[in-house]
Amino acid sequence: MKLSNAGEPDIRASSHPADRGAMSWWLGILLALLVAPASRASEPPESKEAQPAPASILPGSSKPEGTGVTVVKTGDLIPPRVVPACKPGSCPFAGQHVTVIVTDGSIAWAIPELKGEFEAATGATLTVVQVPFKEHFDNFYSDVLNGAGKYDAAIACAWWLGELVAGDYIVAYDKYYDDPRFPKWNIDEVLPGPRGLLSYGGKKYMVANDHDGQVMYYRRDLLEDPRHQAAFKQKFGYALAVPTTWEQFRDVAEYFNGRDLNGDGVPDNGLGIALKPGTHSMFNFMSLSAPFVIGPDNPRLYWFDPKTMKPLIDSPGHVRALEVLVDLVRFGPREMLTWDMGKSWDYFLAGRAALTFT
Structure with a gap:
Protein backbone atom coordinates (compact mmCIF):
# COMPACT_ATOMS: atom_id res chain seq x y z
CA MET A 1 0.00 0.00 0.00
CA LYS A 2 1.52 3.28 -1.09
CA LEU A 3 -0.18 6.26 0.55
CA SER A 4 0.23 9.58 -1.21
CA ASN A 5 1.19 12.94 0.22
CA ALA A 6 -1.09 15.92 -0.22
CA GLY A 7 -0.51 19.59 0.55
CA GLU A 8 -3.31 21.20 2.50
CA PRO A 9 -4.12 24.66 3.74
CA ASP A 10 -1.20 27.03 3.58
CA ILE A 11 -0.98 30.74 4.19
CA ARG A 12 -1.00 33.07 1.21
CA ALA A 13 1.04 36.25 0.87
CA SER A 14 -0.36 39.33 -0.82
CA SER A 15 -0.27 43.15 -0.67
CA HIS A 16 -1.78 45.85 1.53
CA PRO A 17 -2.15 49.59 1.28
CA ALA A 18 1.08 51.30 2.27
CA ASP A 19 -0.03 52.16 5.80
CA ARG A 20 -0.28 48.46 6.59
CA GLY A 21 2.77 47.26 4.71
CA ALA A 22 5.12 47.27 7.70
CA MET A 23 2.73 45.26 9.82
CA SER A 24 2.79 42.50 7.20
CA TRP A 25 6.41 41.72 8.10
CA TRP A 26 5.45 41.00 11.71
CA LEU A 27 2.53 38.86 10.61
CA GLY A 28 4.83 36.88 8.35
CA ILE A 29 4.09 33.24 8.90
CA LEU A 30 0.61 33.91 10.24
CA LEU A 31 -1.09 36.02 7.64
CA ALA A 32 -1.34 36.80 3.94
CA LEU A 33 -2.00 40.28 2.61
CA LEU A 34 -4.46 41.02 -0.17
CA VAL A 35 -4.02 42.97 -3.39
CA ALA A 36 -7.50 44.50 -2.98
CA PRO A 37 -7.64 47.62 -0.76
CA ALA A 38 -8.49 46.61 2.78
CA SER A 39 -11.69 47.77 4.41
CA ARG A 40 -12.61 47.43 7.29
CA ALA A 41 -14.92 22.12 17.08
CA SER A 42 -15.36 17.98 18.68
CA GLU A 43 -18.40 15.88 19.31
CA PRO A 44 -18.49 12.35 20.71
CA PRO A 45 -18.79 9.61 18.09
CA GLU A 46 -22.27 8.83 16.88
CA SER A 47 -23.85 5.64 18.14
CA LYS A 48 -23.16 2.81 15.75
CA GLU A 49 -25.20 -0.09 14.53
CA ALA A 50 -23.19 -3.28 14.94
CA GLN A 51 -22.88 -5.40 11.84
CA PRO A 52 -23.00 -9.20 11.86
CA ALA A 53 -19.53 -10.51 12.61
CA PRO A 54 -17.59 -13.13 14.58
CA ALA A 55 -18.08 -13.49 18.31
CA SER A 56 -16.08 -11.12 20.49
CA ILE A 57 -14.44 -13.93 22.48
CA LEU A 58 -11.84 -15.99 20.68
CA PRO A 59 -11.85 -19.79 21.01
CA GLY A 60 -10.00 -20.90 24.11
CA SER A 61 -10.19 -17.48 25.78
CA SER A 62 -12.48 -16.04 28.44
CA LYS A 63 -11.23 -12.47 28.16
CA PRO A 64 -12.80 -9.74 26.05
CA GLU A 65 -10.54 -8.52 23.28
CA GLY A 66 -8.64 -5.23 23.24
CA THR A 67 -8.58 -4.46 26.95
CA GLY A 68 -5.37 -2.46 26.56
CA VAL A 69 -7.03 0.56 24.92
CA THR A 70 -5.92 3.97 26.15
CA VAL A 71 -8.13 6.98 25.48
CA VAL A 72 -6.20 10.21 24.94
CA LYS A 73 -7.61 13.25 26.72
CA THR A 74 -6.93 16.95 26.19
CA GLY A 75 -4.20 18.29 28.43
CA ASP A 76 -3.57 21.66 30.03
CA LEU A 77 -0.49 22.61 27.97
CA ILE A 78 -0.35 26.34 27.29
CA PRO A 79 1.97 27.43 24.45
CA PRO A 80 4.67 29.92 25.45
CA ARG A 81 4.63 33.49 24.24
CA VAL A 82 7.51 34.33 21.91
CA VAL A 83 6.89 38.04 21.22
CA PRO A 84 6.82 40.52 24.12
CA ALA A 85 3.99 43.00 24.55
CA CYS A 86 4.61 46.53 23.37
CA LYS A 87 4.73 49.38 25.87
CA PRO A 88 1.65 51.65 26.07
CA GLY A 89 2.11 54.62 23.78
CA SER A 90 4.78 52.92 21.70
CA CYS A 91 2.85 50.09 20.04
CA PRO A 92 3.90 50.09 16.36
CA PHE A 93 0.46 49.45 14.87
CA ALA A 94 -1.94 50.92 17.43
CA GLY A 95 -5.41 51.50 16.04
CA GLN A 96 -4.96 49.28 12.99
CA HIS A 97 -7.15 46.29 12.24
CA VAL A 98 -6.53 42.97 10.50
CA THR A 99 -9.20 40.47 9.43
CA VAL A 100 -8.18 36.94 8.53
CA ILE A 101 -10.45 34.26 7.06
CA VAL A 102 -9.76 30.65 8.03
CA THR A 103 -11.39 27.25 7.78
CA ASP A 104 -13.63 26.38 10.72
CA GLY A 105 -11.57 23.47 12.01
CA SER A 106 -8.24 22.28 13.38
CA ILE A 107 -6.24 24.02 10.63
CA ALA A 108 -7.29 27.39 12.07
CA TRP A 109 -6.72 26.81 15.78
CA ALA A 110 -3.29 28.44 15.80
CA ILE A 111 -4.70 31.83 14.78
CA PRO A 112 -7.16 32.38 17.66
CA GLU A 113 -4.50 30.91 19.96
CA LEU A 114 -2.09 33.71 18.96
CA LYS A 115 -4.67 36.50 18.85
CA GLY A 116 -3.86 37.84 22.32
CA GLU A 117 -0.12 37.71 21.74
CA PHE A 118 -0.43 39.45 18.37
CA GLU A 119 -2.62 42.25 19.72
CA ALA A 120 -0.39 42.79 22.76
CA ALA A 121 2.75 42.97 20.64
CA THR A 122 1.41 45.24 17.90
CA GLY A 123 -1.41 47.29 19.39
CA ALA A 124 -3.55 46.24 16.41
CA THR A 125 -6.84 44.35 16.55
CA LEU A 126 -7.10 40.90 14.99
CA THR A 127 -10.47 39.53 13.84
CA VAL A 128 -10.65 35.86 12.88
CA VAL A 129 -13.52 34.86 10.57
CA GLN A 130 -14.13 31.10 10.53
CA VAL A 131 -16.12 29.53 7.69
CA PRO A 132 -16.88 25.91 6.72
CA PHE A 133 -14.22 24.24 4.58
CA LYS A 134 -16.45 23.98 1.51
CA GLU A 135 -17.33 27.71 1.69
CA HIS A 136 -13.82 29.01 2.32
CA PHE A 137 -12.62 29.40 -1.27
CA ASP A 138 -15.89 30.95 -2.47
CA ASN A 139 -15.77 33.56 0.29
CA PHE A 140 -12.13 34.42 -0.25
CA TYR A 141 -12.22 34.39 -4.05
CA SER A 142 -15.36 36.53 -4.18
CA ASP A 143 -13.67 39.09 -1.96
CA VAL A 144 -10.51 39.42 -4.10
CA LEU A 145 -12.41 39.18 -7.39
CA ASN A 146 -14.70 42.06 -6.49
CA GLY A 147 -12.00 44.11 -4.75
CA ALA A 148 -14.13 44.39 -1.61
CA GLY A 149 -11.19 44.08 0.76
CA LYS A 150 -13.23 42.40 3.48
CA TYR A 151 -10.32 40.12 4.34
CA ASP A 152 -6.72 41.20 4.83
CA ALA A 153 -5.37 37.68 5.07
CA ALA A 154 -6.26 34.02 4.65
CA ILE A 155 -5.15 30.55 5.50
CA ALA A 156 -5.94 28.82 2.24
CA CYS A 157 -5.40 25.62 0.29
CA ALA A 158 -2.46 24.83 -1.93
CA TRP A 159 -4.48 24.17 -5.06
CA TRP A 160 -5.87 27.73 -5.04
CA LEU A 161 -2.51 29.26 -5.87
CA GLY A 162 -2.58 29.08 -9.68
CA GLU A 163 -5.96 30.80 -9.90
CA LEU A 164 -4.99 33.52 -7.43
CA VAL A 165 -1.68 34.27 -9.15
CA ALA A 166 -3.23 34.21 -12.63
CA GLY A 167 -5.82 36.73 -11.49
CA ASP A 168 -3.11 38.97 -9.98
CA TYR A 169 -4.89 38.82 -6.63
CA ILE A 170 -1.78 38.11 -4.54
CA VAL A 171 1.87 39.14 -4.76
CA ALA A 172 5.11 37.28 -4.16
CA TYR A 173 6.97 37.93 -0.92
CA ASP A 174 10.48 37.27 -2.28
CA LYS A 175 11.56 40.86 -1.60
CA TYR A 176 10.49 40.51 2.04
CA TYR A 177 12.02 37.07 2.61
CA ASP A 178 15.49 38.40 3.60
CA ASP A 179 14.25 41.63 5.16
CA PRO A 180 15.29 41.73 8.85
CA ARG A 181 11.74 42.78 9.77
CA PHE A 182 10.28 39.63 8.17
CA PRO A 183 10.13 36.64 10.56
CA LYS A 184 13.09 34.38 9.88
CA TRP A 185 12.32 30.93 8.55
CA ASN A 186 14.04 28.66 6.09
CA ILE A 187 11.88 27.47 3.20
CA ASP A 188 14.48 24.78 2.45
CA GLU A 189 13.60 23.08 5.73
CA VAL A 190 10.22 22.17 4.24
CA LEU A 191 10.19 18.74 2.60
CA PRO A 192 10.42 18.82 -1.23
CA GLY A 193 6.79 17.83 -1.91
CA PRO A 194 5.03 20.52 0.13
CA ARG A 195 7.85 23.01 -0.60
CA GLY A 196 6.84 22.89 -4.25
CA LEU A 197 3.36 24.08 -3.26
CA LEU A 198 4.68 27.30 -1.71
CA SER A 199 5.87 28.82 -4.99
CA TYR A 200 4.44 29.46 -8.43
CA GLY A 201 6.38 30.41 -11.54
CA GLY A 202 9.60 30.53 -9.53
CA LYS A 203 8.24 33.06 -7.01
CA LYS A 204 7.33 32.56 -3.34
CA TYR A 205 3.67 33.18 -2.58
CA MET A 206 2.87 30.91 0.33
CA VAL A 207 4.25 30.41 3.82
CA ALA A 208 4.33 26.96 5.39
CA ASN A 209 1.46 26.30 7.77
CA ASP A 210 0.07 22.78 7.49
CA HIS A 211 1.16 19.91 5.26
CA ASP A 212 -0.58 16.56 5.29
CA GLY A 213 0.90 13.11 4.96
CA GLN A 214 -1.80 10.53 4.39
CA VAL A 215 -1.10 7.81 6.95
CA PRO A 296 5.00 3.53 -14.94
CA ASP A 297 2.48 3.97 -17.77
CA ASN A 298 0.99 7.14 -16.25
CA PRO A 299 3.56 8.85 -13.99
CA ARG A 300 1.85 12.25 -13.63
CA LEU A 301 -1.82 12.51 -14.64
Whole structure:
Protein backbone atom coordinates (compact mmCIF):
# COMPACT_ATOMS: atom_id res chain seq x y z
CA MET A 1 0.00 0.00 0.00
CA LYS A 2 1.52 3.28 -1.09
CA LEU A 3 -0.18 6.26 0.55
CA SER A 4 0.23 9.58 -1.21
CA ASN A 5 1.19 12.94 0.22
CA ALA A 6 -1.09 15.92 -0.22
CA GLY A 7 -0.51 19.59 0.55
CA GLU A 8 -3.31 21.20 2.50
CA PRO A 9 -4.12 24.66 3.74
CA ASP A 10 -1.20 27.03 3.58
CA ILE A 11 -0.98 30.74 4.19
CA ARG A 12 -1.00 33.07 1.21
CA ALA A 13 1.04 36.25 0.87
CA SER A 14 -0.36 39.33 -0.82
CA SER A 15 -0.27 43.15 -0.67
CA HIS A 16 -1.78 45.85 1.53
CA PRO A 17 -2.15 49.59 1.28
CA ALA A 18 1.08 51.30 2.27
CA ASP A 19 -0.03 52.16 5.80
CA ARG A 20 -0.28 48.46 6.59
CA GLY A 21 2.77 47.26 4.71
CA ALA A 22 5.12 47.27 7.70
CA MET A 23 2.73 45.26 9.82
CA SER A 24 2.79 42.50 7.20
CA TRP A 25 6.41 41.72 8.10
CA TRP A 26 5.45 41.00 11.71
CA LEU A 27 2.53 38.86 10.61
CA GLY A 28 4.83 36.88 8.35
CA ILE A 29 4.09 33.24 8.90
CA LEU A 30 0.61 33.91 10.24
CA LEU A 31 -1.09 36.02 7.64
CA ALA A 32 -1.34 36.80 3.94
CA LEU A 33 -2.00 40.28 2.61
CA LEU A 34 -4.46 41.02 -0.17
CA VAL A 35 -4.02 42.97 -3.39
CA ALA A 36 -7.50 44.50 -2.98
CA PRO A 37 -7.64 47.62 -0.76
CA ALA A 38 -8.49 46.61 2.78
CA SER A 39 -11.69 47.77 4.41
CA ARG A 40 -12.61 47.43 7.29
CA ALA A 41 -14.92 22.12 17.08
CA SER A 42 -15.36 17.98 18.68
CA GLU A 43 -18.40 15.88 19.31
CA PRO A 44 -18.49 12.35 20.71
CA PRO A 45 -18.79 9.61 18.09
CA GLU A 46 -22.27 8.83 16.88
CA SER A 47 -23.85 5.64 18.14
CA LYS A 48 -23.16 2.81 15.75
CA GLU A 49 -25.20 -0.09 14.53
CA ALA A 50 -23.19 -3.28 14.94
CA GLN A 51 -22.88 -5.40 11.84
CA PRO A 52 -23.00 -9.20 11.86
CA ALA A 53 -19.53 -10.51 12.61
CA PRO A 54 -17.59 -13.13 14.58
CA ALA A 55 -18.08 -13.49 18.31
CA SER A 56 -16.08 -11.12 20.49
CA ILE A 57 -14.44 -13.93 22.48
CA LEU A 58 -11.84 -15.99 20.68
CA PRO A 59 -11.85 -19.79 21.01
CA GLY A 60 -10.00 -20.90 24.11
CA SER A 61 -10.19 -17.48 25.78
CA SER A 62 -12.48 -16.04 28.44
CA LYS A 63 -11.23 -12.47 28.16
CA PRO A 64 -12.80 -9.74 26.05
CA GLU A 65 -10.54 -8.52 23.28
CA GLY A 66 -8.64 -5.23 23.24
CA THR A 67 -8.58 -4.46 26.95
CA GLY A 68 -5.37 -2.46 26.56
CA VAL A 69 -7.03 0.56 24.92
CA THR A 70 -5.92 3.97 26.15
CA VAL A 71 -8.13 6.98 25.48
CA VAL A 72 -6.20 10.21 24.94
CA LYS A 73 -7.61 13.25 26.72
CA THR A 74 -6.93 16.95 26.19
CA GLY A 75 -4.20 18.29 28.43
CA ASP A 76 -3.57 21.66 30.03
CA LEU A 77 -0.49 22.61 27.97
CA ILE A 78 -0.35 26.34 27.29
CA PRO A 79 1.97 27.43 24.45
CA PRO A 80 4.67 29.92 25.45
CA ARG A 81 4.63 33.49 24.24
CA VAL A 82 7.51 34.33 21.91
CA VAL A 83 6.89 38.04 21.22
CA PRO A 84 6.82 40.52 24.12
CA ALA A 85 3.99 43.00 24.55
CA CYS A 86 4.61 46.53 23.37
CA LYS A 87 4.73 49.38 25.87
CA PRO A 88 1.65 51.65 26.07
CA GLY A 89 2.11 54.62 23.78
CA SER A 90 4.78 52.92 21.70
CA CYS A 91 2.85 50.09 20.04
CA PRO A 92 3.90 50.09 16.36
CA PHE A 93 0.46 49.45 14.87
CA ALA A 94 -1.94 50.92 17.43
CA GLY A 95 -5.41 51.50 16.04
CA GLN A 96 -4.96 49.28 12.99
CA HIS A 97 -7.15 46.29 12.24
CA VAL A 98 -6.53 42.97 10.50
CA THR A 99 -9.20 40.47 9.43
CA VAL A 100 -8.18 36.94 8.53
CA ILE A 101 -10.45 34.26 7.06
CA VAL A 102 -9.76 30.65 8.03
CA THR A 103 -11.39 27.25 7.78
CA ASP A 104 -13.63 26.38 10.72
CA GLY A 105 -11.57 23.47 12.01
CA SER A 106 -8.24 22.28 13.38
CA ILE A 107 -6.24 24.02 10.63
CA ALA A 108 -7.29 27.39 12.07
CA TRP A 109 -6.72 26.81 15.78
CA ALA A 110 -3.29 28.44 15.80
CA ILE A 111 -4.70 31.83 14.78
CA PRO A 112 -7.16 32.38 17.66
CA GLU A 113 -4.50 30.91 19.96
CA LEU A 114 -2.09 33.71 18.96
CA LYS A 115 -4.67 36.50 18.85
CA GLY A 116 -3.86 37.84 22.32
CA GLU A 117 -0.12 37.71 21.74
CA PHE A 118 -0.43 39.45 18.37
CA GLU A 119 -2.62 42.25 19.72
CA ALA A 120 -0.39 42.79 22.76
CA ALA A 121 2.75 42.97 20.64
CA THR A 122 1.41 45.24 17.90
CA GLY A 123 -1.41 47.29 19.39
CA ALA A 124 -3.55 46.24 16.41
CA THR A 125 -6.84 44.35 16.55
CA LEU A 126 -7.10 40.90 14.99
CA THR A 127 -10.47 39.53 13.84
CA VAL A 128 -10.65 35.86 12.88
CA VAL A 129 -13.52 34.86 10.57
CA GLN A 130 -14.13 31.10 10.53
CA VAL A 131 -16.12 29.53 7.69
CA PRO A 132 -16.88 25.91 6.72
CA PHE A 133 -14.22 24.24 4.58
CA LYS A 134 -16.45 23.98 1.51
CA GLU A 135 -17.33 27.71 1.69
CA HIS A 136 -13.82 29.01 2.32
CA PHE A 137 -12.62 29.40 -1.27
CA ASP A 138 -15.89 30.95 -2.47
CA ASN A 139 -15.77 33.56 0.29
CA PHE A 140 -12.13 34.42 -0.25
CA TYR A 141 -12.22 34.39 -4.05
CA SER A 142 -15.36 36.53 -4.18
CA ASP A 143 -13.67 39.09 -1.96
CA VAL A 144 -10.51 39.42 -4.10
CA LEU A 145 -12.41 39.18 -7.39
CA ASN A 146 -14.70 42.06 -6.49
CA GLY A 147 -12.00 44.11 -4.75
CA ALA A 148 -14.13 44.39 -1.61
CA GLY A 149 -11.19 44.08 0.76
CA LYS A 150 -13.23 42.40 3.48
CA TYR A 151 -10.32 40.12 4.34
CA ASP A 152 -6.72 41.20 4.83
CA ALA A 153 -5.37 37.68 5.07
CA ALA A 154 -6.26 34.02 4.65
CA ILE A 155 -5.15 30.55 5.50
CA ALA A 156 -5.94 28.82 2.24
CA CYS A 157 -5.40 25.62 0.29
CA ALA A 158 -2.46 24.83 -1.93
CA TRP A 159 -4.48 24.17 -5.06
CA TRP A 160 -5.87 27.73 -5.04
CA LEU A 161 -2.51 29.26 -5.87
CA GLY A 162 -2.58 29.08 -9.68
CA GLU A 163 -5.96 30.80 -9.90
CA LEU A 164 -4.99 33.52 -7.43
CA VAL A 165 -1.68 34.27 -9.15
CA ALA A 166 -3.23 34.21 -12.63
CA GLY A 167 -5.82 36.73 -11.49
CA ASP A 168 -3.11 38.97 -9.98
CA TYR A 169 -4.89 38.82 -6.63
CA ILE A 170 -1.78 38.11 -4.54
CA VAL A 171 1.87 39.14 -4.76
CA ALA A 172 5.11 37.28 -4.16
CA TYR A 173 6.97 37.93 -0.92
CA ASP A 174 10.48 37.27 -2.28
CA LYS A 175 11.56 40.86 -1.60
CA TYR A 176 10.49 40.51 2.04
CA TYR A 177 12.02 37.07 2.61
CA ASP A 178 15.49 38.40 3.60
CA ASP A 179 14.25 41.63 5.16
CA PRO A 180 15.29 41.73 8.85
CA ARG A 181 11.74 42.78 9.77
CA PHE A 182 10.28 39.63 8.17
CA PRO A 183 10.13 36.64 10.56
CA LYS A 184 13.09 34.38 9.88
CA TRP A 185 12.32 30.93 8.55
CA ASN A 186 14.04 28.66 6.09
CA ILE A 187 11.88 27.47 3.20
CA ASP A 188 14.48 24.78 2.45
CA GLU A 189 13.60 23.08 5.73
CA VAL A 190 10.22 22.17 4.24
CA LEU A 191 10.19 18.74 2.60
CA PRO A 192 10.42 18.82 -1.23
CA GLY A 193 6.79 17.83 -1.91
CA PRO A 194 5.03 20.52 0.13
CA ARG A 195 7.85 23.01 -0.60
CA GLY A 196 6.84 22.89 -4.25
CA LEU A 197 3.36 24.08 -3.26
CA LEU A 198 4.68 27.30 -1.71
CA SER A 199 5.87 28.82 -4.99
CA TYR A 200 4.44 29.46 -8.43
CA GLY A 201 6.38 30.41 -11.54
CA GLY A 202 9.60 30.53 -9.53
CA LYS A 203 8.24 33.06 -7.01
CA LYS A 204 7.33 32.56 -3.34
CA TYR A 205 3.67 33.18 -2.58
CA MET A 206 2.87 30.91 0.33
CA VAL A 207 4.25 30.41 3.82
CA ALA A 208 4.33 26.96 5.39
CA ASN A 209 1.46 26.30 7.77
CA ASP A 210 0.07 22.78 7.49
CA HIS A 211 1.16 19.91 5.26
CA ASP A 212 -0.58 16.56 5.29
CA GLY A 213 0.90 13.11 4.96
CA GLN A 214 -1.80 10.53 4.39
CA VAL A 215 -1.10 7.81 6.95
CA MET A 216 -2.49 4.41 7.91
CA TYR A 217 -2.96 3.83 11.64
CA TYR A 218 -3.45 0.42 13.24
CA ARG A 219 -4.04 -1.10 16.66
CA ARG A 220 -0.68 -2.63 17.53
CA ASP A 221 -2.11 -4.43 20.57
CA LEU A 222 -4.54 -6.29 18.31
CA LEU A 223 -2.09 -7.17 15.54
CA GLU A 224 0.47 -8.48 18.05
CA ASP A 225 -2.02 -10.58 20.05
CA PRO A 226 -1.11 -14.31 19.63
CA ARG A 227 -4.79 -15.31 19.76
CA HIS A 228 -5.63 -13.03 16.85
CA GLN A 229 -2.54 -14.08 14.96
CA ALA A 230 -3.50 -17.75 15.16
CA ALA A 231 -7.16 -17.16 14.26
CA PHE A 232 -6.29 -14.79 11.39
CA LYS A 233 -3.83 -17.24 9.84
CA GLN A 234 -6.39 -20.03 10.06
CA LYS A 235 -8.98 -17.87 8.29
CA PHE A 236 -6.85 -16.17 5.59
CA GLY A 237 -3.88 -18.50 5.22
CA TYR A 238 -1.11 -15.99 5.97
CA ALA A 239 0.35 -14.24 9.02
CA LEU A 240 -1.38 -11.27 10.64
CA ALA A 241 0.85 -8.21 10.34
CA VAL A 242 0.78 -4.50 9.56
CA PRO A 243 -0.89 -4.30 6.11
CA THR A 244 1.36 -3.36 3.21
CA THR A 245 -1.23 -3.78 0.43
CA TRP A 246 -4.87 -2.82 0.11
CA GLU A 247 -5.73 -6.53 -0.06
CA GLN A 248 -4.10 -7.12 3.33
CA PHE A 249 -5.76 -3.98 4.71
CA ARG A 250 -9.12 -5.35 3.61
CA ASP A 251 -8.50 -8.77 5.22
CA VAL A 252 -7.47 -7.25 8.55
CA ALA A 253 -10.55 -4.99 8.50
CA GLU A 254 -12.81 -7.95 7.76
CA TYR A 255 -11.26 -10.08 10.50
CA PHE A 256 -11.70 -7.52 13.27
CA ASN A 257 -15.07 -6.19 12.14
CA GLY A 258 -17.84 -6.94 14.66
CA ARG A 259 -15.50 -7.93 17.48
CA ASP A 260 -15.41 -6.14 20.82
CA LEU A 261 -12.12 -4.28 20.44
CA ASN A 262 -12.19 -2.11 23.56
CA GLY A 263 -13.68 -4.43 26.15
CA ASP A 264 -17.00 -2.61 26.63
CA GLY A 265 -19.16 -5.52 25.53
CA VAL A 266 -20.28 -3.81 22.31
CA PRO A 267 -19.20 -5.06 18.85
CA ASP A 268 -16.77 -2.69 17.12
CA ASN A 269 -15.48 -2.32 13.56
CA GLY A 270 -12.57 -3.26 11.36
CA LEU A 271 -12.02 0.31 10.23
CA GLY A 272 -13.26 3.86 10.51
CA ILE A 273 -12.76 6.50 7.79
CA ALA A 274 -14.01 10.08 7.35
CA LEU A 275 -16.25 9.95 4.27
CA LYS A 276 -18.51 12.98 4.69
CA PRO A 277 -18.96 14.73 1.32
CA GLY A 278 -17.54 18.23 1.10
CA THR A 279 -14.93 17.73 3.83
CA HIS A 280 -11.91 15.38 3.88
CA SER A 281 -13.39 12.38 2.08
CA MET A 282 -11.65 13.60 -1.08
CA PHE A 283 -8.22 13.31 0.57
CA ASN A 284 -8.99 9.81 1.77
CA PHE A 285 -9.99 8.75 -1.72
CA MET A 286 -6.83 10.36 -3.12
CA SER A 287 -4.74 8.31 -0.71
CA LEU A 288 -6.44 5.12 -1.74
CA SER A 289 -6.63 5.79 -5.46
CA ALA A 290 -3.18 7.30 -6.13
CA PRO A 291 -1.32 3.96 -6.43
CA PHE A 292 -4.03 2.67 -8.76
CA VAL A 293 -3.89 5.72 -11.03
CA ILE A 294 -0.21 6.74 -10.98
CA GLY A 295 2.42 4.28 -12.24
CA PRO A 296 5.00 3.53 -14.94
CA ASP A 297 2.48 3.97 -17.77
CA ASN A 298 0.99 7.14 -16.25
CA PRO A 299 3.56 8.85 -13.99
CA ARG A 300 1.85 12.25 -13.63
CA LEU A 301 -1.82 12.51 -14.64
CA TYR A 302 -4.36 12.14 -11.84
CA TRP A 303 -7.25 14.61 -12.21
CA PHE A 304 -7.48 15.17 -15.97
CA ASP A 305 -5.55 15.11 -19.23
CA PRO A 306 -4.22 18.70 -19.66
CA LYS A 307 -4.14 18.34 -23.46
CA THR A 308 -7.83 17.49 -23.81
CA MET A 309 -9.10 18.53 -20.34
CA LYS A 310 -10.85 15.17 -20.18
CA PRO A 311 -11.48 14.14 -16.53
CA LEU A 312 -9.79 10.90 -15.53
CA ILE A 313 -12.25 9.93 -12.79
CA ASP A 314 -13.63 7.15 -15.02
CA SER A 315 -10.18 5.80 -15.87
CA PRO A 316 -9.44 2.16 -14.93
CA GLY A 317 -7.34 3.17 -11.93
CA HIS A 318 -9.97 5.42 -10.39
CA VAL A 319 -12.72 2.88 -11.06
CA ARG A 320 -10.73 0.09 -9.43
CA ALA A 321 -9.94 2.30 -6.43
CA LEU A 322 -13.62 3.13 -6.00
CA GLU A 323 -14.46 -0.59 -6.09
CA VAL A 324 -11.90 -1.16 -3.32
CA LEU A 325 -13.38 1.68 -1.25
CA VAL A 326 -16.93 0.35 -1.65
CA ASP A 327 -15.70 -3.03 -0.45
CA LEU A 328 -13.90 -1.51 2.55
CA VAL A 329 -16.95 0.48 3.64
CA ARG A 330 -18.65 -2.80 4.57
CA PHE A 331 -16.24 -3.18 7.50
CA GLY A 332 -16.96 0.17 9.14
CA PRO A 333 -20.01 1.71 10.82
CA ARG A 334 -22.65 3.11 8.50
CA GLU A 335 -22.32 6.47 10.23
CA MET A 336 -18.83 7.00 8.83
CA LEU A 337 -20.43 8.06 5.54
CA THR A 338 -21.33 11.26 7.44
CA TRP A 339 -18.13 11.57 9.49
CA ASP A 340 -15.71 14.43 9.30
CA MET A 341 -12.07 13.88 10.24
CA GLY A 342 -12.58 14.55 13.93
CA LYS A 343 -15.23 11.89 14.34
CA SER A 344 -13.10 9.29 12.59
CA TRP A 345 -10.21 10.13 14.95
CA ASP A 346 -12.47 9.92 18.01
CA TYR A 347 -13.75 6.54 16.91
CA PHE A 348 -10.29 5.08 16.41
CA LEU A 349 -8.83 6.58 19.60
CA ALA A 350 -11.74 5.16 21.59
CA GLY A 351 -10.60 1.71 20.50
CA ARG A 352 -13.64 1.07 18.32
CA ALA A 353 -11.75 0.36 15.07
CA ALA A 354 -8.70 -1.75 14.28
CA LEU A 355 -7.57 0.40 11.33
CA THR A 356 -7.94 3.84 9.86
CA PHE A 357 -6.22 5.99 7.26
CA THR A 358 -6.41 9.74 7.47
